[in-house]
Amino acid sequence: MAASETYDVVVIGHGAAGLSAAVTYVEACRAEGRTPSIAVLEASPEDERGGATRWTTARFRALEDLTLDPFFVGRMQELSGGLADVDYCRRLEAEVPKSLAFLQDHGVELVHYGPPVAMRVTHEVTPNGGGASIVEHLHAALVADGAADIHYQTAAERLVVGDDGAIAGVVVRGPDGRTREIAAAAVVLACGGFEGNREMLTRYAGPNAVDLPLLAPGLKHNQGAGIRMAMAVGAATSGQFDMLHTELVDIRTDRADAVIYAHPYGIVVNGDGERFWDEGQGTFEDTFEQIAFEVYKHQGQQAYFIADQTITSYPGLMVLFDTDQPAIEASSIAELAMLLGLDPEALEQTVADYNAAVQPGEFDPNVLDGKCTEGLSPDKTNWAYPLQNPPYFAYPLKAAICFTYGGLRTDADARVLAENGAPIPGLYAAGEIVGVFYHAYPAGTSVLRSLSFGRVAGSHIAAGG
Numbered sequence: 001m002a003a004s005e006t007y008d009v010v011v012i013g014h015g016a017a018g019l020s021a022a023v024t025y026v027e028a029c030r031a032e033g034r035t036p037s038i039a040v041l042e043a044s045p046e047d048e049r050g051g052a053t054r055w056t057t058a059r060f061r062a063l064e065d066l067t068l069d070p071f072f073v074g075r076m077q078e079l080s081g082g083l084a085d086v087d088y089c090r091r092l093e094a095e096v097p098k099s100l101a102f103l104q105d106h107g108v109e110l111v112h113y114g115p116p117v118a119m120r121v122t123h124e125v126t127p128n129g130g131g132a133s134i135v136e137h138l139h140a141a142l143v144a145d146g147a148a149d150i151h152y153q154t155a156a157e158r159l160v161v162g163d164d165g166a167i168a169g170v171v172v173r174g175p176d177g178r179t180r181e182i183a184a185a186a187v188v189l190a191c192g193g194f195e196g197n198r199e200m201l202t203r204y205a206g207p208n209a210v211d212l213p214l215l216a217p218g219l220k221h222n223q224g225a226g227i228r229m230a231m232a233v234g235a236a237t238s239g240q241f242d243m244l245h246t247e248l249v250d251i252r253t254d255r256a257d258a259v260i261y262a263h264p265y266g267i268v269v270n271g272d273g274e275r276f277w278d279e280g281q282g283t284f285e286d287t288f289e290q291i292a293f294e295v296y297k298h299q300g301q302q303a304y305f306i307a308d309q310t311i312t313s314y315p316g317l318m319v320l321f322d323t324d325q326p327a328i329e330a331s332s333i334a335e336l337a338m339l340l341g342l343d344p345e346a347l348e349q350t351v352a353d354y355n356a357a358v359q360p361g362e363f364d365p366n367v368l369d370g371k372c373t374e375g376l377s378p379d380k381t382n383w384a385y386p387l388q389n390p391p392y393f394a395y396p397l398k399a400a401i402c403f404t405y406g407g408l409r410t411d412a413d414a415r416v417l418a419e420n421g422a423p424i425p426g427l428y429a430a431g432e433i434v435g436v437f438y439h440a441y442p443a444g445t446s447v448l449r450s451l452s453f454g455r456v457a458g459s460h461i462a463a464g465g
């Protein structure tokens with residue numbers, strides 16, 4: 001197929017990673033008096049552009065001085081059991097202050113917020129307007145420069161490589177269903193993971209992926225095409241392919257990101273009205289992913305958060321209920337069970353057993369208070385207070401998918417590595433498409449890594465690749 005268009009660079013994806021790469025490349029060219037030659041391909045229609053980035057609040061695991069949480073690298077090593085790519089993590093650490101300055105330079109206002117719960121010390125920075133503000137400000141910078149061609153409803157399908165294995169372009173499918181080839185010596189894969197692709201989810205993460213709703217509609221275009229294209233030309237993979245970042249959401253709403261993070265401060269029961277997990281084993285930001293994955297994998301996507309008025313006297317905790325639906329309230333546990341469609345006797349028994357097992361001590365949501373249960377299976381390690389202060393309230397929950405862990409292997413310069421460890425000439429990847437997480441995700445680092453390695457890719461290409 002002869003190329004219909006030719007650019008120096010093609011960026012695939014119009015989210016945080018792709019826009020950071022494109023804007024950085026364009027500005028670096030201009031700084032050297034060169035005219036940028038770049039196309040940005042986006043699978044979605046124009047009004048849906050932005051992928052996951054458009055829908056995220058974009059909480060950053062950054063401190064007030066705009067540096068990455070200093071414990072991040074160690075935490076990655078610990079959570080991954082030594083599998084994490086330390087060079088990647090250290091490069092991220094070095095890039096985060098520059099990435100946040102980059103956002104500010106392009107009009108994104110960063111706000112510092114006091115943690116809603118005192119323990120939440122690692123997410124202190126967020127863009128005013130969330131990820132949508134990132135998408136719109138970086139997009140505006142690209143449009144203002146004028147050099148980049150942005151092709152919407154244009155999905156990259158296949159990489160073109162020369163006889164020596166170097167990147168030569170990409171085959172895309174446009175809105176008319178036809179394919180065409182775009183020639184380019186450098187391609188940046190910034191087109192997310194495979195959370196929108198049920199076939200790949202089933203292949204890698206196992207049965208029942210069809211039961212996983214998307215946390216936000218922008219994820220539907222992330223079909224894993226970038227991962228498949230790169231693997232087809234010999235790219236190596238990394239990250240845990242059978243692990244997904246999921247979160248518990250209110251089942252009663254279609255609103256995006258209707259998350260309920262309050263599990264440490266009550267109990268969570270399954271469809272049998274039984275507890276199944278130690279809700280108080282860690283802070284909500286350290287455990288929200290794991291309990292959701294358990295609900296998806298082993299509880300048939302059915303769970304109910306239950307609490308009493310004890311926690312409503314801590315107004316800061318109410319931000320942990322981010323749904324547009326009111327709590328389901330009742331004056332007794334049996335009545336609450338009936339409203340939830342649970343067996344009243346089973347839920348009464350669960351609550352009675354739980355209340356009887358609560359140990360003395362002061363409930364304090366701001367610290368790991370050690371107020372636990374004894375004799376249950378499973379016990380609750382912290383924040384165990386007896387449910388005896390009606391009205392009782394509940395939220396029906398299921399897990400929704402946010403992103404996939406498995407992806408491409410890159411070096412710290414965002415170059416995609418072949419299976420022999422050598423960079424594939426001209427091929428870069430940034431953002432969620434890069435596999436770095438194993439076992440658990442240190443929250444608040446996804447957008448940061450998208451911005452950071454997008455910038456790294458853009459400047460590496462501008463510097464000659």
Ligand SMILES: Cc1cc2nc3c(=O)[nH]c(=O)nc-3n(C[C@H](O)[C@H](O)[C@H](O)COP(=O)(O)OP(=O)(O)OC[C@H]3O[C@@H](n4cnc5c(N)ncnc54)[C@H](O)[C@@H]3O)c2cc1C
Pocket residue numbers: 012013014015016017018041042043044049050051052053054055056057058059060131154155156157190191192193215216219221222223224225226256257402403430431432433443444445446447448450
């Ligand atoms: C509701 C929600 C809340 C979140 N909260 C946080 C948070 O607080 N903090 C945090 O750090 N992270 C958070 N995340 C995760 C974070 O938003 C993402 O990991 C990050 O934005 C990914 O950026 P990206 O540029 O790699 O991918 P995306 O932003 O998803 O962009 C990928 C783009 O590629 C396009 N695309 C896909 N396939 C193709 C193709 N074949 N051809 C052309 N284009 C294609 C897609 O349409 C999309 O626009 C959240 C995510 C969601 C959904």
